Amino acid sequence: MSSPPSNKLQDLRLQLRSIDNFPHAQGSFSDVYKGILAQDNIDMQVAVKVYRVCDDEQKNAVALEHFHREVHAYELLHLNPHVAEVLGVATVGDKPALVMRWYENGNxxxxxxxxxxxxxxxxxxxxxxxxxxxxxxxxxxxxxxxxxxxxxxxxxxxxxxxxxxxxxxxxxxxxxxxxxxxxxxxxxxxxxxxxxxxxxxxxxxxxxxxxxxxxxxxx
Incomplete structure (x- = not known):
């Protein structure tokens, strides 16, 4: 039995208008910023999860694997209402990022x-x-x-x-x-x-x- 088709996350780098200068939250491999996404002529507040890139090749490899693993999981779960809504991917500077719905109530x-x-x-x-x-x-x-x-x-x-x-x-x-x-x-x-x-x-x-x-x- 083959897996059901996943939903390819779209590239939103051109629609991502701005992000804050300082992160709202930080994780082991990424920083989460508030951002503004232009979608259907409406500016909406989003969370931009930016994966860190540094001079350490080993750390970069681990961070990039986490990014790709997360993208793949969200693509498989795009119909699941019990996970965070991911709108697409982007590049912030030279760093890969996930663009997600902003959850005002936090964690x-x-x-x-x-x-x-x-x-x-x-x-x-x-x-x-x-x-x-x-x-x-x-x-x-x-x-x-x-x-x-x-x-x-x-x-x-x-x-x-x-x-x-x-x-x-x-x-x-x-x-x-x-x-x-x-x-x-x-x-x-x-x-x-x-x-x-x-x-x-x-x-x-x-x-x-x-x-x-x-x-x-x-x-």
Whole structure:
């Protein structure tokens, strides 16, 4: 059985009018800026996730793999309403970037700080169901880096998933587990960084490692 067709992300570099000078958020390999995208004669606020490029070839290779892994995952999930909406890709200077919908409510940690009366139970149930939708997708997808900063809150105060730079597509041949990384605080023990003394393959994230991260996140 072949995989369903993915949705090729469009190049939005010509429509991207401007981005802020300073990032709104930062990750291991990227910085997220507010930007303005011209679409259908309307200027809309977007999030521009810019991957860092530096003089270190090894770091660049890892960052670029995360970018391509994330693009591929979002292309496969373009019909999934439980993940962040990605509008396209762009180039900012010489750096690759994802152009995404701007979520005013931020991530789940920010939302709980700003709105302590929000239903934690409802958000936790959302996260469980969103993760289930990834694992039951065809092809199945392991998020690989589930943590509060990768869980956004939409206008209806529902949790949605983002941060697919460490995603692992079961049965896929595009990427290996070589450059997968995650946040140690939320990472399953079997995936924690170890000293590699031979050419043995690194362990790949699994449904079970996602469930470990889920428990750490909800706790």
């Amino acid at each position: 789940i940690a920010q939302q709980l700080c700003l709105n302590p009366h929000v239903s934690v139970y409802k958000l936790a149930l959302d996260i469980v169901n969103r993760l289930k939708s990834l694992h039951s997708n065809y092809p199945p997808i392991v998020l690989g880096d589930l943590k509060p900063s990768n869980i956004l809150v939409d206008d209806d105060r529902r949790a949605i998933l983002s941060g697919f730079g460490s995603a692992y597509i079961l049965g896929g041949t595009e990427f290996t587990a070589t450059n997968l990384t995650g946040s140690c605080q939320f990472m399953a023990p079997e995936l924690l960084p170890t000293i590699v003394i031979d050419d043995s393959p690194l362990p790949a994230p699994t449904f079970m490692s996602d469930m470990w991260s889920l428990g750490c996140t909800i706790a």
